[in-house]
Amino acid sequence: MNDSYLNFVNSPFGARLARSLGLPKPEVLRRYRADQPEFDGLIAIGAGREPHLLDALANLVTSIGVTSVAHESAGLWVPLANRHGLMTGRFEPAESGSHGKLTALLFDASGIEDSSQLEPLHGFFHDTLRSLGKCGRIIVLGRPPEACATPRQWTAQRALEGLTRSLGKEARRGITANLVYVEQGAENGIEATLRFFLSPRSAYVSGQVVRIGVRDGADALPAFDWNQALAGRRAVVTGAARGIGASIASVLAAQGAHVIGIDIPSARDALDSTMRQLNGTALAFDIAAPEAPAQIAAALDEQGVDIVVHNAGITKDKTIAKMTDAAWQSVIDINLSAQERIDDALLAAGILRDGGRIVAVSSISGIAGNLGQTNYATSKAGVIGRVQSMAPHLRARGITINAVAPGFIETQMTAKIPLTIREAGRRMNSMSQGGQPVDVAQTIAWLAHPGSAGVSGQIVRVCGQSLIGA
Ligand SMILES: NC(=O)c1ccc[n+]([C@@H]2O[C@H](COP(=O)([O-])OP(=O)(O)OC[C@H]3O[C@@H](n4cnc5c(N)ncnc54)[C@H](O)[C@@H]3O)[C@@H](O)[C@H]2O)c1
Numbered sequence: 143m144n145d146s147y148l149n150f151v152n153s154p155f156g157a158r159l160a161r162s163l164g165l166p167k168p169e170v171l172r173r174y175r176a177d178q179p180e181f182d183g184l185i186a187i188g189a190g191r192e193p194h195l196l197d198a199l200a201n202l203v204t205s206i207g208v209t210s211v212a213h214e215s216a217g218l219w220v221p222l223a224n225r226h227g228l229m230t231g232r233f234e235p236a237e238s239g240s241h242g243k244l245t246a247l248l249f250d251a252s253g254i255e256d257s258s259q260l261e262p263l264h265g266f267f268h269d270t271l272r273s274l275g276k277c278g279r280i281i282v283l284g285r286p287p288e289a290c291a292t293p294r295q296w297t298a299q300r301a302l303e304g305l306t307r308s309l310g311k312e313a314r315r316g317i318t319a320n321l322v323y324v325e326q327g328a329e330n331g332i333e334a335t336l337r338f339f340l341s342p343r344s345a346y347v348s349g350q351v352v353r354i355g356v357r358d359g360a361d362a363l364p365a366f367d368w369n370q371a372l373a374g375r376r377a378v379v380t381g382a383a384r385g386i387g388a389s390i391a392s393v394l395a396a397q398g399a400h401v402i403g404i405d406i407p408s409a410r411d412a413l414d415s416t417m418r419q420l421n422g423t424a425l426a427f428d429i430a431a432p433e434a435p436a437q438i439a440a441a442l443d444e445q446g447v448d449i450v451v452h453n454a455g456i457t458k459d460k461t462i463a464k465m466t467d468a469a470w471q472s473v474i475d476i477n478l479s480a481q482e483r484i485d486d487a488l489l490a491a492g493i494l495r496d497g498g499r500i501v502a503v504s505s506i507s508g509i510a511g512n513l514g515q516t517n518y519a520t521s522k523a524g525v526i527g528r529v530q531s532m533a534p535h536l537r538a539r540g541i542t543i544n545a546v547a548p549g550f551i552e553t554q555m556t557a558k559i560p561l562t563i564r565e566a567g568r569r570m571n572s573m574s575q576g577g578q579p580v581d582v583a584q585t586i587a588w589l590a591h592p593g594s595a596g597v598s599g600q601i602v603r604v605c606g607q608s609l610i611g612a
């Protein structure tokens with residue numbers, strides 16, 4: 143769908159008019175394109191006391207081939223970078239007057255154990271934020287508060303959330319800010335997540351807190367190529383005929399997966415056409431039909447599957463006093479219960495292989511609730527419960543389960559919303575615009591990545607840091 147306001151204020155005349163009238167000017171977000179470098183420019187590294195993640199960061203910087211500068215808070219970075227043969231220098235605040243010198247700011251706060259040690263965060267972002275260019279990236283790294291040894295350490299690590307979310311709201315200009323908590327021992331498993339948060343693939347993901355845990359068989363990540371990370375993998379995507387589902391199918395296929403797209407029989411033509419373009423397989427099933435789990439299991443049985451994306455969903459909005467029993471029941475059944483039945487069938491028969499990935503599509507309505515959406519918000523909150531409750535049970539099999547919670551995404555579903563409510567949904571976030579289906583799809587591709595083995599039980603909002611439910 144088209145955001146005409148964003149297009150207008152980014153035209154030469156519209157930009158002048160917006161400036162003179164003081165109107166907000168949403169940035170045209172930089173999104174991933176295969177014909178443009180994914181990582182470039184200069185990143186500034188800062189650190190608190192005794193940072194534990196600098197070695198892992200050095201591996202990352204080497205692997206993605208960017209140049210780094212050390213802020214004075216990260217004095218340890220310079221010898222480390224020299225040891226790794228990385229080009230580095232020191233960040234000089236005095237030289238930083240102009241916007242746009244830096245493409246990312248990374249701060250290792252993992253060693254902070256007390257609130258009195260938080261000051262280097264102020265020093266680093268005070269000095270560097272104005273030098274961060276449009277659509278730049280901010281990543282703060284810490285330790286999961288709940289795993290901290292002392293209440294003071296827990297307190298200081300929890301404080302990082304307030305900082306990161308505020309940076310996202312202050313930075314604007316298409317800049318994202320996210321917090322990654324790395325469990326002790328999970329240092330080798332951070333690259334896929336940091337690549338995602340540094341990349342234009344995460345254009346509409348901001349203000350999020352993600353935890354990376356120790357995976358079972360810590361050093362046994364399967365080999366993969368970063369450019370074709372899903373090569374040789376099979377992925378099921380429900381609701382794949384159009385909208386977000388079609389985009390998920392396309393992004394997974396672009397990373398090498400064979401996609402099996404499922405949609406209702408009445409969407410067969412659109413599904414066939416989407417799958418044909420991707421060399422995928424089309425299955426016309428209603429996922430809520432009683433026989434669907436067995437049919438899907440039978441269709442996948444021979445070769446099994448590595449990735450299951452539960453995307454199909456519907457809305458039947460009415461205030462609860464006016465909502466029919468059928469409208470309640472169909473939304474719960476398609477958006478939530480069908481997922482449970484399908485996963486049960488695939489897991490019981492071992493069709494979803496060990497080391498597999500389940501990603502479900504929730505919604506910020508499931509986090510915040512929404513007027514006229516008691517059925518929908520119930521189903522989407524249930525999806526969150528499913529992810530959180532199943533993650534520990536699937537761990538021994540190396541299977542991860544996560545959810546994305548989209549905010550306002552430009553699709554046929556949101557095109558149906560009345561104009562004034564639609565405009566509010568679009569603008570009430572740090573990016574002042576709606577997201578695109580590809581933003582949800584790229585986030586799912588990160589969660590489905592072989593390198594995301596330590597990311598499980600997480601709910602990641604794809605909402606441009608929406609104020610709703612924040
Ligand atoms: N668009 C948004 O802003 C937004 C926000 C939050 C969450 N979501 C969620 O994202 C997902 C995709 O939404 P969308 O905007 O692309 O919607 P959409 O209506 O454009 O697409 C949904 C797809 O699911 C299919 N589907 C519906 N019922 C099915 C069934 N019983 N069996 C098989 N397929 C079925 C539809 O035919 C359709 O192809 C949904 O779960 C939705 O709740 C969307």
